Amino acid sequence: MHIPDGFLNTPTVLASGAVAMASVGVALRIVGKTFPARRVPLIGLAAAFVFAAQMINFPVAGGTSGHLIGGVLAAVLLGPSAAVLVMTCVLVLQCFMFADGGVTALGANALNMAVVAPVVGYAIYRAICKLTGGGLRGILIGTAFGAWCSTVAASVICAGELALSGSAAWGVALPAMVWMHMIIGLGEALITTLVVAVVAQLRPELLLDGDKPVSHAGYRELLGYGVLASLGLAIFVAPFACPWPDGLEKVAQRLGIEHLAQAPLVGWPFADYASPHISSAVISTGLAGCVGVVVAFGLAWLLARAVMLKPIIERNNSGQNR
Numbered sequence: 001m002h003i004p005d006g007f008l009n010t011p012t013v014l015a016s017g018a019v020a021m022a023s024v025g026v027a028l029r030i031v032g033k034t035f036p037a038r039r040v041p042l043i044g045l046a047a048a049f050v051f052a053a054q055m056i057n058f059p060v061a062g063g064t065s066g067h068l069i070g071g072v073l074a075a076v077l078l079g080p081s082a083a084v085l086v087m088t089c090v091l092v093l094q095c096f097m098f099a100d101g102g103v104t105a106l107g108a109n110a111l112n113m114a115v116v117a118p119v120v121g122y123a124i125y126r127a128i129c130k131l132t133g134g135g136l137r138g139i140l141i142g143t144a145f146g147a148w149c150s151t152v153a154a155s156v157i158c159a160g161e162l163a164l165s166g167s168a169a170w171g172v173a174l175p176a177m178v179w180m181h182m183i184i185g186l187g188e189a190l191i192t193t194l195v196v197a198v199v200a201q202l203r204p205e206l207l208l209d210g211d212k213p214v215s216h217a218g219y220r221e222l223l224g225y226g227v228l229a230s231l232g233l234a235i236f237v238a239p240f241a242c243p244w245p246d247g248l249e250k251v252a253q254r255l256g257i258e259h260l261a262q263a264p265l266v267g268w269p270f271a272d273y274a275s276p277h278i279s280s281a282v283i284s285t286g287l288a289g290c291v292g293v294v295v296a297f298g299l300a301w302l303l304a305r306a307v308m309l310k311p312i313i314e315r316n317n318s319g320q321n322r
Contacts, residue, residue, distance in 0.1 A: 001248050003248065007102075024084060028303075031308070034081075037308060040305060044223075046086045051292050059242045065246050065247075066183070070087065071083055075121060077207065079122075080118050080119050102262070121149055121153070123146075124146040136200055140197055144189040145189070151182075151184055152181055154181070159173040234290050234293050238289045270291065
């Protein structure tokens, strides 16, 4: 669902970018004030895993592929504000290193996938957990439905952006986007629920509502296995992902607006998830994915550390002034 350059007009780019920036700013502030310091490395791990998982397109109906968004997965494990941070880092990395999503459309993509998807999906997840009385069954039902709804909600906003830009009529773009992503959302729900189920069985204390503390050694072990799993996806699975066009690309073809897409503004180092000067497509994609996993982990971890340092400095300065 990464919108390329050329699909959106200037007013829509500015408006969606402003809303996305404000939303991300609020999320960063909440993370800085409330997120437990001991869980900060999990933000980096979530970004690395989501980046690797998004490289893997799975086939859906009509010669179309889909891929995980990952917003609800991050939100269930870390909370919605941290999920916004995770998804923003992934989208910035994809845009500026892999030419996945346009530079001018970065704000719109962030609004759709880093704000709307995790926030809407998490709200539905929490509502279902309360209705079912909690427990693993409620968590998994809420995760599945929340993940599906997150994909559909993001597609609705994307359709609105296309309509506001005059690229496609609302009455045409909305049903086309929503119908396609209702199907893709089934894959989102399945993958997200499977991952959460595995975490709930093996490390239940890592769920957001878990009340058991995790030792530093436990975090190091988790980070090690998590990074290895992310690298494994990038090396051994991503090179064999479905090559069919994704949901937005397929809709653009059906609506006859694919010609509006513009080439990247500059030559990014790993455009189309390929490594330069490597002829083997498998090795090229795997290497690009490895680089992305490492950078995603570092970018999200450093950003989380930075936003958490500011409240600490402010509290220290306040104490010194008394």
